[in-house]
Amino acid sequence: MKPLKVRSMFDVQALRQDFPILSRQVHGKPLVYLDNAATTQKPQAVIEALVHFYQHHNANIHRAIHTLGEEATAAYEETRAKVAQFINAPRPETIVFTRNATEALNLVAYAWGRHNLGPGDEILLTEMEHHSNLVPWQRLAQEVGAVVRYIGVTDEGTLALDGLDEIIGEKTKLVGVTHVSNALGTINPVREIVAAAHRKGALVVVDGAQSVPHMPVDVQALDCDFLAFSGHKMLGPTGVGVLYGRYELLEAMEPFLTGGEMIRRVRLDGATWNDVPWKFEAGTPNIADVIAFGAALDYLSALGMENVRAHEEALTAYTLRRLRQLEDIIVYGPKDASQRGGVISFNYPDIHPHDVGTILDREGLAIRAGHHCAQPLMRRLGVTGTVRASFYIYNTPEEADALIEGVEKVRAFFGDASR
Amino acid sequence: MPLDRDVELDELYREIILDHYRSPRNRGSLAQPTVTGEGDNPLCGDEVELGLEIRDGQIVDVRFQGTGCSISQASASMMTAAIKGLSLEEAEALFEAFKDVMYGADEVDAEALGDLEALQGVRKFPVRVKCATLAWNTLEEALEAYRKGQG
Ligand SMILES: Cc1ncc(COP(=O)(O)O)c(C=O)c1O
Numbered sequence: 029m030k031p032l033k034v035r036s037m038f039d040v041q042a043l044r045q046d047f048p049i050l051s052r053q054v055h056g057k058p059l060v061y062l063d064n065a066a067t068t069q070k071p072q073a074v075i076e077a078l079v080h081f082y083q084h085h086n087a088n089i090h091r092a093i094h095t096l097g098e099e100a101t102a103a104y105e106e107t108r109a110k111v112a113q114f115i116n117a118p119r120p121e122t123i124v125f126t127r128n129a130t131e132a133l134n135l136v137a138y139a140w141g142r143h144n145l146g147p148g149d150e151i152l153l154t155e156m157e158h159h160s161n162l163v164p165w166q167r168l169a170q171e172v173g174a175v176v177r178y179i180g181v182t183d184e185g186t187l188a189l190d191g192l193d194e195i196i197g198e199k200t201k202l203v204g205v206t207h208v209s210n211a212l213g214t215i216n217p218v219r220e221i222v223a224a225a226h227r228k229g230a231l232v233v234v235d236g237a238q239s240v241p242h243m244p245v246d247v248q249a250l251d252c253d254f255l256a257f258s259g260h261k262m263l264g265p266t267g268v269g270v271l272y273g274r275y276e277l278l279e280a281m282e283p284f285l286t287g288g289e290m291i292r293r294v295r296l297d298g299a300t301w302n303d304v305p306w307k308f309e310a311g312t313p314n315i316a317d318v319i320a321f322g323a324a325l326d327y328l329s330a331l332g333m334e335n336v337r338a339h340e341e342a343l344t345a346y347t348l349r350r351l352r353q354l355e356d357i358i359v360y361g362p363k364d365a366s367q368r369g370g371v372i373s374f375n376y377p378d379i380h381p382h383d384v385g386t387i388l389d390r391e392g393l394a395i396r397a398g399h400h401c402a403q404p405l406m407r408r409l410g411v412t413g414t415v416r417a418s419f420y421i422y423n424t425p426e427e428a429d430a431l432i433e434g435v436e437k438v439r440a441f442f443g444d445a446s447r
Numbered sequence: 448m449p450l451d452r453d454v455e456l457d458e459l460y461r462e463i464i465l466d467h468y469r470s471p472r473n474r475g476s477l478a479q480p481t482v483t484g485e486g487d488n489p490l491c492g493d494e495v496e497l498g499l500e501i502r503d504g505q506i507v508d509v510r511f512q513g514t515g516c517s518i519s520q521a522s523a524s525m526m527t528a529a530i531k532g533l534s535l536e537e538a539e540a541l542f543e544a545f546k547d548v549m550y551g552a553d554e555v556d557a558e559a560l561g562d563l564e565a566l567q568g569v570r571k572f573p574v575r576v577k578c579a580t581l582a583w584n585t586l587e588e589a590l591e592a593y594r595k596g597q598g
Binding site: 383 | 518
């Protein structure tokens with residue numbers, strides 16, 4: 029096979045030097061980290077931002093009148109403004125910090141769903157949702173007597189959107205859709221779905237956990253009502269999630285958790301709420317990690333999200349091409365790299381994903397094997413799990429080649445006799 | 448393609464394990480089981496269903512069905528081969544010996560274990576231990592249910 033030409037918009041080899049972990053070895057082989065859909069590695073700038081905060085500015089925010097407190101508050105709120113800019117949100121107040129995308133989605137289910145959905149109302153989800161955009165809604169539906177319906181998945185791994193205007197019914201109050209599938213990589217036409225939902229007066233919550241880290245996302249262009257994502261999947265530390273919500277919606281919503289920070293006035297007979305978004309940030313937030321997440325956003329912004337997308341698309345196209353040349357590999361999801369994120373799910377028909385995962389790990393290849401928190405989708409595909417490789421900015425064509433070699437070794441190891 | 452041998456990997460996937468995976472023993476179901484058991488590893492999606500025929504305190508027949516990785520299915524096959532014909536007490540004792548292997552006891556009774564000893568290599572792969580123990584935990588639950596039924 030001819031060595032490939034993946035032209036990147038940035039110097040990947042130079043960029044790799046920013047990630048200390050990428051120089052380590054696993055089982056005596058160079059680490060090839062292809063589990064980026066689960067979490068990404070962190071550049072030195074993010075690690076340093078975290079340490080710097082604790083060494084120089086550590087204090088609680090919003091309630092201190094001393095200098096450290098002011099500095100910490102300013103840095104924390106500066107990240108909020110950076111997030112708003114990153115997804116083109118109209119104002120920083122539309123950004124709520126949570127622990128992760130899961131908590132952001134639960135926040136919408138509790139604080140919006142519980143007060144706006146009732147018996148007979150419909151929640152329309154898709155069969156390819158991550159459990160985090162599935163289970164909160166199922167549970168809420170049970171609580172309030174609402175009904176959950178699903179948009180199906182085609183054999184190609186795309187959403188079955190024919191007749192979308194009929195699928196979204198008069199009773200549909202909320203549509204929940206993942207922007208990019210974490211299991212198949214499919215990029216869903218969120219803008220069209222939002223437009224169709226709005227025509228019926230339904231709101232749309234978008235799971236952006238696999239889109240915001242990998243491509244330009246503009247909430248005003250998408251016109252979505254809510255968007256959730258996780259900082260740790262985009263170079264940031266763990267423990268920081270984001271909920272974007274339309275300002276009027278957030279303002280009208282009841283709080284999620286209650287306690288300190290989120291109140292305006294407390295009397296013995298009741299309390300009034302703080303302004304948006306602090307109303308949703310009860311207690312001391314994850315100050316240090318939010319601030320370090322700001323450094324992650326700076327890093328990605330400097331690269332340019334168009335360039336990040338172009339890099340991943342080229343790498344995905346190359347890997348898909350090479351995988352398809354292997355004799356009996358089944359690759360799931362859309363054929364065309366332009367219709368998918370940097371996520372590739374595949375299987376050998378006769379070898380369990382965990383056996384593949386164990387052998388690849390011995391080669392230093394970190395991939396994921398299993399159901400990827402999308403069991404309904406796995407059932408739809410007729411499998412219990414898949415092997416998943418997922419890329420990020422630091423992955424190279426040579427690493428894609430290592431994956432292919434590893435996969436060939438798996439076949440050699442298990443031999444044809446197991447067929 | 449030539450392989451540079453990885454000793455630990457070869458130990459994990461010993462030939463006898465792959466053999467049980469490719470040609471499972473006692474696969475299927477019993478027409479009239481005395482007791483059945485079902486087990487799964489929700490994280491991996493491994494599943495094992497067991498059917499046992501017990502007469503006079505002895506496991507006279509056993510079958511299993513299931514889906515999952517090579518380790519979970521080979522372990523189930525090896526277990527059925529090992530416990531067929533044993534008394535319930537002997538099966539329990541074997542389970543204890545097997546747990547010693549999985550959880551790294553200093554001394555293992557290789558003689559009592561027979562072929563099961565081949566699963567020792569799993570120890571080096573902590574995430575796979577639960578694959579190897581799935582069938583045994585399912586057996587334990589089935590025997591528990593049997594004893595309760597006997598009351
Ligand atoms: C599509 C999608 N949604 C939601 C999540 C949940 O993210 P977190 O675990 O950070 O809450 C993930 C992460 O696995 C994901 O891939």
